[in-house]
Amino acid sequence: MASPYEVLGVDPDADEAEIDRAYRRRVIETHPDQGGSVSEFRVVKSAYEEIQAGTEPALDEPDGDANGTVGDENGTAERDEDAGATATETSERGSGASASAEPRSRADEPGSRADWRRRSRAGDTETEADPQVGTTVSYLDYEAVVDRGWSLDDDPFETAATAELDDETFGRFYAEPKETLLEAAEERGYAWPFACRGGACANCAVMVVEGEMATPNDHILSDDLVDRGFQLSCIASPVTEELKVLFNVKRIPELEELLLPADRFDRRHQD
CATH class of the missing domain: 1.10.287 (Helix Hairpins)
Structure with a gap:
């Protein structure tokens, strides 16, 4: 295999x-x-x-030979000058030190994407939503922001509140606990962009303006995009009581190379 x-x-x-x-x-x-x-x-x-x-693949243990490691009569391996310390020596060395033979996990690296995902799963957020209450989601179509020349440096939601926008473009809905954002939108009758539904493309990406979402498997977005607030609505679930997102952001240049054909979405959106 x-x-x-x-x-x-x-x-x-x-x-x-x-x-x-x-x-x-x-x-x-x-x-x-x-x-x-x-x-x-x-x-x-x-x-x-x-x-x-997960875990990095562990290196195979070398067999003892003239150029490797050999055991003495007590079963303790000796280190060859070129081979480095063996697992036996490592475990015995330094009585106060904790030496582990387990492979290194990417999630153990502070600041890594895997570490960010692990903290998200653990609910390490500032204002968590009550698991029995859910989240109030305020949404705004990014295309409306672009078409009207609004600046993201200002509060686009405040600007949108005074504009005449239809319910498909701007509004609020309620997300049940543990629903992904895309599921919540679709359950309330909204047709938001999507393609793979598995975190493998950026078609469903949103920009989080306020609040937080947990992403179990953030497959496709770079650290820079995540830091700027982009998340994938198909796998991200709101974890704060209030959430503001710009949806339909797939035409942002940095996301275009991460898009997949969305025939199914296009057909649904036209119906």
Whole structure:
């Protein structure tokens, strides 16, 4: 069976940026709308999730030989000058130190995207929504902001409140606890952009203006985009009592290379 790295076509020591680029490439190649299949798409998605959630592959232990490590009569391995310390020595060294032979997890790296996702899952937010109450979502179509020349430096929601906008463009709705933002919008009759529904593209991206959302598997967005407030509505769930989002932001230049064909959304939006 192919390893997750083989599925994505990268080396096991590839950095996060290389893995992200390979994932985006493989998603496009295997997406059903691009001539791939659902099964292929799921294999790619699962491979990426396994790498991101997980553990780096451990190196195979070398067999003892003239150039490696050998054990003495007490079963304690000696270190070869070129081989480095063995796991036995590491565990015995420094009585007060805690040495672990477990593979390093990406989520253990402070400030990494995996660490951000882990904290989101843990509910590390400023004003969490009552799990029995849910979230009031205020939404505004980004296209309306662009068409009217409004500035994002000002409060576009305050400006929109004095404009004559229809309910599809500007308004509020209630999101049930644990609903993703896209699910909540669709349940209330709104047709927001989407394509894959699995966090593998940016078609459903929104910009969070106020409040927070938790994202279990943020597959496609760069650290810079996340820092600027962009999240994927298909996998992100509101976790604060109030949330303000700009939706339909897929035409922002930095997101265009992350888009997939959205025939199903286009057909639905036209109906």
